[in-house]
Amino acid sequence: MTADAPLDESGILARITPALPQGRDVELGPGDDAAVVRLVSPRLVITTDTLTEGHDFLLARTTPEQIGAKAAVQNLADVAAMGARPQAVVSAVSAPRGTDPSVLKGIARGLAQRCARYGASVVGGDLGAADALSITITAVGALPEGQEPSVRSGARPGDVLAVGSDQLGRSAAGLALILKGDPTRLEADEEARALMTWQNSPDPDLTLGWTAAIGEAAPAPGSGEAEGAAPATAMMDLSDGLVRDGGRIARASGVVLDVDPTALEGDVEALLSAAALLGAGSEAAWEWVLHCAEEHAMLATFPGPGVPSGFRAIGSVRARRDGEEPAIMLGGRPVAGEGFDHFG
Amino acid sequence: MTADAPLDESGILARITPALPQGRDVELGPGDDAAVVRLVSPRLVITTDTLTEGHDFLLARTTPEQIGAKAAVQNLADVAAMGARPQAVVSAVSAPRGTDPSVLKGIARGLAQRCARYGASVVGGDLGAADALSITITAVGALPEGQEPSVRSGARPGDVLAVGSDQLGRSAAGLALILKGDPTRLEADEEARALMTWQNSPDPDLTLGWTAAIGEAAPAPGSGEAEGAAPATAMMDLSDGLVRDGGRIARASGVVLDVDPTALEGDVEALLSAAALLGAGSEAAWEWVLHCAEEHAMLATFPGPGVPSGFRAIGSVRARRDGEEPAIMLGGRPVAGEGFDHFG
Incomplete structure (x- = not known):
């Protein structure tokens, strides 16, 4: 139970966005059509992965913070495994209408904490309606010039x-x-x-x-x-x-x-x-x-x-x-x- | 009805991947932990958006190709609206186990066609299980040095x-x-x-x-x-x-x-x-x-x-x-x- 009333998309995003980590490499953060991030090189490394309620986690046996953290880690790890430092993520969360905003804020908090620890910014998000809760993260980094990807x-x-x-x-x-x-x-x-x-x-x-x-x-x-x-x-x-x-x-x-x-x-x-x-x-x-x-x-x-x-x-x-x-x-x-x- | 039998994740990806457009800017395409794409500049433009069955489309009133095309367009448009040409997308598709592979291939085909038309490569994907079909696209491009984003x-x-x-x-x-x-x-x-x-x-x-x-x-x-x-x-x-x-x-x-x-x-x-x-x-x-x-x-x-x-x-x-x-x-x-x- 929480004091948070259900909000519309922009209301929820307005409450979540200020808590997201933004590095100095972020030229333009959340709020416009897309974000702009200055990578360490033009050699983009990019990966995406989804967690879905009932398939990848059980709401009753985890916490929103853990869902956000796990979604972050599985994507940051993919960028890291190519030999690149992750610089930014975007997240697309789908949730049933009427989902307690504290759940969405918890997911964002877990995501933000793990990203911040590795110096990655959370630069954008999408919030949509679905019957089940799910979160798709895309993580990006860049390979310095001359460094081969670790394949x-x-x-x-x-x-x-x-x-x-x-x-x-x-x-x-x-x-x-x-x-x-x-x-x-x-x-x-x-x-x-x-x-x-x-x-x-x-x-x-x-x-x-x-x-x-x-x-x-x-x-x-x-x-x-x-x-x-x-x-x-x-x-x-x-x-x-x-x-x-x-x-x-x-x-x-x-x-x-x-x-x-x-x-x-x-x-x-x-x-x-x-x-x-x-x-x-x-x-x-x-x-x-x-x-x-x-x-x-x-x-x-x-x-x-x-x-x-x-x-x-x-x-x-x-x-x-x-x-x-x-x-x-x-x-x-x-x-x-x-x-x-x-x-x- | 189709002759396609249900496949596992790697089998489905193996059948879809060869049809995906890959520009000469793709250093490493699908198949590893992450893809590597050489952007026109290090100033990454990035956006993400999801389409979910029953909320954003009705399977009975659309086609898999159209779902893929629409998912592409709504993300490519966000990159374009910042003034950047989209260079690449990654897609995360969630689908019920046993989904006819022709549905997944159709989505990929619609996505690939729209991306190819604008010169964007499809460089990675994730396929996971869910109760409802959904597709999350992340599209990226880059702003040439000196060009302000169109905010x-x-x-x-x-x-x-x-x-x-x-x-x-x-x-x-x-x-x-x-x-x-x-x-x-x-x-x-x-x-x-x-x-x-x-x-x-x-x-x-x-x-x-x-x-x-x-x-x-x-x-x-x-x-x-x-x-x-x-x-x-x-x-x-x-x-x-x-x-x-x-x-x-x-x-x-x-x-x-x-x-x-x-x-x-x-x-x-x-x-x-x-x-x-x-x-x-x-x-x-x-x-x-x-x-x-x-x-x-x-x-x-x-x-x-x-x-x-x-x-x-x-x-x-x-x-x-x-x-x-x-x-x-x-x-x-x-x-x-x-x-x-x-x-x-």
């Missing part, structure tokens, strides 16, 4: 496979808890709450995308620090799970990615108590770690041996053998199953 | 008010026919069919946006041609009707727009037979002409006396008198009613 097809035999996250599987574990767990019991469990929060608004370090794309400078000789790291040869964000997304890099690059299972044992172990809450064991935790959609951490290959800080090595890239198809493997063996198909 | 706030007393269309009111007339007309009778009426087609996929000349922004060069002296025209001082596209959108220019510019009713008599007359099909008269036709949403023609002010070809003068801009509010008037009198509120 999926650049992985080379001998590269190190690495992930920009110290814990995989959280979004999947959180989703399982939301869908199958006993709400009262989960509410009392701090770890379960954290996993459900991660599912509702994943929070990987997206800066790793645009830093990995240019590599890390080697430290001064004799400084005692770890060696520098070359730029990523291939990169994407984990949208549909390590196995499915890794398979995409493998196919695009024509190589085999071999994930080292010992590198993921810690990830699995950390999810065992969540699995136990559902009466499940390490098999469920392995499933979450290998097939976790909506993680949005960076998955990348590097020439090695070092990987940039924030990344950790989880496997290696090798050439295909005679007649072998490009694929992702786990400890040299094929992995059953692929990730999530949004329309299957 | 709503630039109209000055003495300017000529002009519209980039030789017939206003078609979308509104078409909508009235779709909602209230007798389908059998309408089908037999060529004029009615044309108006319904215009409502389902309006087709204004969007090039007028980016040509009006730079003005028309004066012809060589003695050539006998009409004089040149200065750049637009204010511009927007007609999304919500002449009165509502004109009111926006008036308020943003702090002026009064006075529409000359005699300039619109031809528009009204041309819609009288459509009105008669609904048992209505000139009052309905005036309503359509003054309040027609989704027309997407350019509405602009020019220093005058000439306006660029493709535009026609429909009124003038004057200063406010003592205590007078900014407003749009018709023949010096206030106009009742405003246009369409998408969320009211």
Whole structure:
């Protein structure tokens, strides 16, 4: 319940707009037919993605702020995964007439917070009527002149496979808890709450995308620090799970990615108590770690041996053998199953 | 009915993507995390808008091609109205699982055709599940260095008010026919069919946006041609009707727009037979002409006396008198009613 009365489109936008982050690169913000943003170069990077109530989130099990944050992250991650810093987003929200304006303001707040953290401006929006709540974000950035986009097809035999996250599987574990767990019991469990929060608004370090794309400078000789790291040869964000997304890099690059299972044992172990809450064991935790959609951490290959800080090595890239198809493997063996198909 | 079987997301995208227009400015098209497009300058112009089944279109009274075309036009028009040529779009389509792939391909075809006509590439898409069909387009272009965006706030007393269309009111007339007309009778009426087609996929000349922004060069002296025209001082596209959108220019510019009713008599007359099909008269036709949403023609002010070809003068801009509010008037009198509120 709230004191907010239903408003018309312009009234709602007038209340939301002032809270949106606007960088100095914004020449013209919301309110005209389109916004004008000065990019760091003319090489636009652009992506779009939608979240729909009942399909991508459940209003009763998330918050408007989390919806806005998740919509932001999944799009900012796509720009970051090309090696570009996101500079701006526009959002199109559809909602049933009579939707409490506090829901719309909450979505805008979550969106604005995540964008502001990464220096991206929210420069425009559209609010329309629909039977179900949905939000479509388009995020843009730009690649500096001379910098190649970090595509999926650049992985080379001998590269190190690495992930920009110290814990995989959280979004999947959180989703399982939301869908199958006993709400009262989960509410009392701090770890379960954290996993459900991660599912509702994943929070990987997206800066790793645009830093990995240019590599890390080697430290001064004799400084005692770890060696520098070359730029990523291939990169994407984990949208549909390590196995499915890794398979995409493998196919695009024509190589085999071999994930080292010992590198993921810690990830699995950390999810065992969540699995136990559902009466499940390490098999469920392995499933979450290998097939976790909506993680949005960076998955990348590097020439090695070092990987940039924030990344950790989880496997290696090798050439295909005679007649072998490009694929992702786990400890040299094929992995059953692929990730999530949004329309299957 | 069609031979297309339901497919998964990647299968559908694989069938749609090859038909999408890709200009030479596209460095990286669909298929990776994000697309890369070389804009004509780093000054990005960006806008987004959604069409939702049951709210913005009725599947039974339109075609997938028209849905795609309309979604394209309403976004391309917003970029054009800033004075920029649209260079690229991304589209996010949500559809019920099991939607016939021919519907999705039809939407893509309509989108692709309109984009191709204006030289805009379709560089990315998202396909997700929802209970209702919807499409959100984001369109981008860029403003050449040194060119001011054509905003709503630039109209000055003495300017000529002009519209980039030789017939206003078609979308509104078409909508009235779709909602209230007798389908059998309408089908037999060529004029009615044309108006319904215009409502389902309006087709204004969007090039007028980016040509009006730079003005028309004066012809060589003695050539006998009409004089040149200065750049637009204010511009927007007609999304919500002449009165509502004109009111926006008036308020943003702090002026009064006075529409000359005699300039619109031809528009009204041309819609009288459509009105008669609904048992209505000139009052309905005036309503359509003054309040027609989704027309997407350019509405602009020019220093005058000439306006660029493709535009026609429909009124003038004057200063406010003592205590007078900014407003749009018709023949010096206030106009009742405003246009369409998408969320009211």
